[in-house]
Amino acid sequence: MKRAETIDPRRGVAEAAARVAGRASRLLGRGAGSSLPGKVLLALAPGYLNAAAQRLRSGVVLVSGTNGKTTTASMLRAMLAEAGLRVMGNPSGANLRQGIATALLDGPAADIAVFEVDEAVAADVGTRMEARLLVLTNVFRDQLDRYGETETVAALLAEAARALGPRARVVYNGDDPLLTGALAAAGVSGLPFGLRLADPGAAAAASVGGEPEVCPSCRRSLSYRHRTLAHLGDYGCSCGFAPPRDAVIGEVTSLDGLQGSHLRVGDREHTVPVGGVHNAYNAVAALVAARELGVEPEVAGAALARFRTRFGRAETFRFRGADMVLVLIKNPAGADAVLSACATERDVGAVVVAINDGIADGVDVSWIWDAAFELLVPTGAPLIATGRRAWEVALRLKHAGRAPAHTSTDLAAALEHAASLSESRKVLVLANYTAMLEVRRLVAGSRRAVFADAS
Amino acid sequence: MTSLRIVHLYPALLKTYGDRGNVQTLLDRARWRGIDASVTEVGLDDDLPQCDLLFMGGGTDRIQAVVAADLQRLAGPLRDAVEGGAVVVGVCGGYQLMGRAYEAADGSMLEGLGLIDAETRSGPGRLTGDVVGRGRLMDRDFDVVGFENHGGRTILGAAAEPLIRVQRGNGNNGEDGGEGAVQGRVIGTYLHGPVLPLNPDLADLLLAMALGRDGVDELGPLDDAIERRAHDEHRRRRIPRTARSDAPRGRLRWARRVLAAARRRAG
Ligand SMILES: [Zn+2]
Numbered sequence: 001m002k003r004a005e006t007i008d009p010r011r012g013v014a015e016a017a018a019r020v021a022g023r024a025s026r027l028l029g030r031g032a033g034s035s036l037p038g039k040v041l042l043a044l045a046p047g048y049l050n051a052a053a054q055r056l057r058s059g060v061v062l063v064s065g066t067n068g069k070t071t072t073a074s075m076l077r078a079m080l081a082e083a084g085l086r087v088m089g090n091p092s093g094a095n096l097r098q099g100i101a102t103a104l105l106d107g108p109a110a111d112i113a114v115f116e117v118d119e120a121v122a123a124d125v126g127t128r129m130e131a132r133l134l135v136l137t138n139v140f141r142d143q144l145d146r147y148g149e150t151e152t153v154a155a156l157l158a159e160a161a162r163a164l165g166p167r168a169r170v171v172y173n174g175d176d177p178l179l180t181g182a183l184a185a186a187g188v189s190g191l192p193f194g195l196r197l198a199d200p201g202a203a204a205a206a207s208v209g210g211e212p213e214v215c216p217s218c219r220r221s222l223s224y225r226h227r228t229l230a231h232l233g234d235y236g237c238s239c240g241f242a243p244p245r246d247a248v249i250g251e252v253t254s255l256d257g258l259q260g261s262h263l264r265v266g267d268r269e270h271t272v273p274v275g276g277v278h279n280a281y282n283a284v285a286a287l288v289a290a291r292e293l294g295v296e297p298e299v300a301g302a303a304l305a306r307f308r309t310r311f312g313r314a315e316t317f318r319f320r321g322a323d324m325v326l327v328l329i330k331n332p333a334g335a336d337a338v339l340s341a342c343a344t345e346r347d348v349g350a351v352v353v354a355i356n357d358g359i360a361d362g363v364d365v366s367w368i369w370d371a372a373f374e375l376l377v378p379t380g381a382p383l384i385a386t387g388r389r390a391w392e393v394a395l396r397l398k399h400a401g402r403a404p405a406h407t408s409t410d411l412a413a414a415l416e417h418a419a420s421l422s423e424s425r426k427v428l429v430l431a432n433y434t435a436m437l438e439v440r441r442l443v444a445g446s447r448r449a450v451f452a453d454a455s
Numbered sequence: 456m457t458s459l460r461i462v463h464l465y466p467a468l469l470k471t472y473g474d475r476g477n478v479q480t481l482l483d484r485a486r487w488r489g490i491d492a493s494v495t496e497v498g499l500d501d502d503l504p505q506c507d508l509l510f511m512g513g514g515t516d517r518i519q520a521v522v523a524a525d526l527q528r529l530a531g532p533l534r535d536a537v538e539g540g541a542v543v544v545g546v547c548g549g550y551q552l553m554g555r556a557y558e559a560a561d562g563s564m565l566e567g568l569g570l571i572d573a574e575t576r577s578g579p580g581r582l583t584g585d586v587v588g589r590g591r592l593m594d595r596d597f598d599v600v601g602f603e604n605h606g607g608r609t610i611l612g613a614a615a616e617p618l619i620r621v622q623r624g625n626g627n628n629g630e631d632g633g634e635g636a637v638q639g640r641v642i643g644t645y646l647h648g649p650v651l652p653l654n655p656d657l658a659d660l661l662l663a664m665a666l667g668r669d670g671v672d673e674l675g676p677l678d679d680a681i682e683r684r685a686h687d688e689h690r691r692r693r694i695p696r697t698a699r700s701d702a703p704r705g706r707l708r709w710a711r712r713v714l715a716a717a718r719r720r721a722g
Contacts, residue, residue, distance in 0.1 A: 363584075363602075367473060369474075398681055407681070
């Protein structure tokens with residue numbers, strides 16, 4: 001194997017064993033084989049992450065945070081590749097230690113790696129790999145039964161940033177008071193970014209959910225001059241707590257529904273080909289990180305404009321005569337961004353909301369009551385509730401102001417029904433993780449590779 | 456009474472578990488019956504307005520400490536409101552703060568409102584999962600489904616009764632089979648879900664109490680077809696409790712065997 005010549009024999013054995021395990025795992029149909037080889041590898045060669053990182057000439061970049069890890073990391077990889085670097089990463093979304101080890105084992109020879117990393121292991125992976133740049137996207141409330149508290153997640157990310165030491169740079173979302181407060185408390189300074197919306201109405205529409213607006217410094221209520229999404233925006237407190245002054249601000253000049261947006265950073269206009277305020281944030285994060293890594297802005301912008309959508313991000317499939325637009329929703333902040341993008345979509349024949357309650361979704365789906373499904377009502381399109389929690393979705397939609405035209409726990413039946421109601425206009429399908437896997441299987445008609453979204 | 460004034464306490468701070476759905480349900484179920492209902496939001500430093508029903512949800516420990524400090528300011532007005540006939544509903548953190556005292560996960564003691572004869576202590580790990588149970592209010596039995604996720608263990612004193620007896624789940628402390636509390640017109644529960652949309656019988660009992668009706672029948676029926684189906688769906692579901700921990704563990708055992716074989720071969 002191409003890397004084996006520079007490493008000690010024990011590691012060669014470890015890599016070989018890991019590859020065997022990966023092949024066997026795939027053959028036996030035990031998952032996609034994306035984490036087992038890494039587990040084997042790390043058990044045999046605990047120093048593997050560090051050793052593998054040393055072989056990357058231009059180092060390691062990590063992306064962490066609650067939402068947007070996958071998209072931000074993908075955008076950044078595209079920008080670095082556009083600049084002529086050989087780039088690797090973990091696009092499958094396997095973002096724990098073993099997933100990253102597997103990616104290093106299976107990945108191509110590269111100059112630089114951009115990994116998304118789970119909040120809980122960001123500090124450990126970052127120090128092992130001596131990451132040169134850490135991108136922190138945001139701290140939203142995610143699956144309630146996962147880490148429990150948003151403050152804990154913010155503190156974990158700040159610890160990751162602190163642990164990297166002064167040689168690493170930290171690019172972070174300065175519009176996020178939780179993240180900004182935690183970094184300040186940990187004594188970390190970095191490169192903040194932010195976003196402003198040219199149309200403040202869009203901001204108001206997107207700010208129903210989100211985290212409590214308490215000043216992380218003095219615990220009084222935060223006030224907002226400008227909200228972009230949930231608890232993100234231009235906040236302030238009477239104690240003086242405020243967004244960092246030196247943030248690189250992207251201005252969203254237009255939002256075109258689920259299709260994309262236009263963004264001005266400095267004197268440069270960018271096209272973001274994935275819709276919603278959340279993706280504008282991801283784009284600004286990637287642009288700032290790319291600039292820090294020496295990529296010229298026009299090169300980064302060109303890569304961004306050609307960025308392809310991935311799993312659950314406004315992928316479109318033709319199904320029973322209708323264009324099905326698939327969008328992933330999984331927590332109130334992300335869902336609100338998607339819902340406000342839906343509200344500006346034209347030619348919508350039907351909207352399907354599909355919610356499952358599998359382990360990967362978070363078994364408690366009470367977050368749907370914090371998401372602004374009210375935004376779907378003015379579209380006038382018939383609503384369809386489905387997934388394992390179809391009836392709770394139906395109840396949520398009823399309280400939002402429009403009971404669904406059709407409710408069924410049978411996803412296939414719900415999609416057929418939506419297509420029949422659509423009158424050849426498009427059907428928006430909003431689904432959480434495992435529901436999205438099922439929807440995609442049904443409308444794509446084949447079991448093709450799926451990109452897991454752990455971000 | 457043909458109007459209902461709802462107060463939502465600290466909605467901007469305590470909105471971590473879908474509690475907006477509880478207030479929305481009370482509001483809608485009153486309005487659907489032609490009752491003129493409104494919601495006033497009360498935040499830090501705000502005064503308590505006249506009201507018929509007060510709702511308070513839960514938040515994270517750090518947020519709850521902020522709320523507990525401000526709440527002492529409202530302790531007097533809240534007691535007056537209850538004595539004047541208002542119904543108070545607390546969910547999770549809101550429930551804990553209605554007791555006499557509440558121990559946060561870091562060991563610090565927070566003073567509660569003392570509206571419920573109860574004390575909450577911190578316990579090992581969190582009590583998480585589905586809850587199914589049955590209770591009785593205003594001479595009427597009702598079934599409840601919900602989801603609990605709390606670190607605190609609540610012990611009721613003599614003046615309070617559990618809201619429901621659990622048939623599945625942990626409830627107040629995982630020991631005595633009780634969940635939530637009723638003390639006169641003050642009701643507390645650990646259940647998210649949120650609890651009121653999924654349990655229209657309980658929602659209507661709270662409305663009847665707040666509106667000063669003698670029984671829930673006086674409210675008149677609603678078309679609850681979707682509510683019943685959502686309730687039943689929640690009751691029937693089984694969380695694959697072990698799915699998360701078992702699969703990787705099984706795979707790890709298997710990986711160890713692969714590893715051992717590789718080591719033997721490498722000699
Ligand atoms: Zn402050």
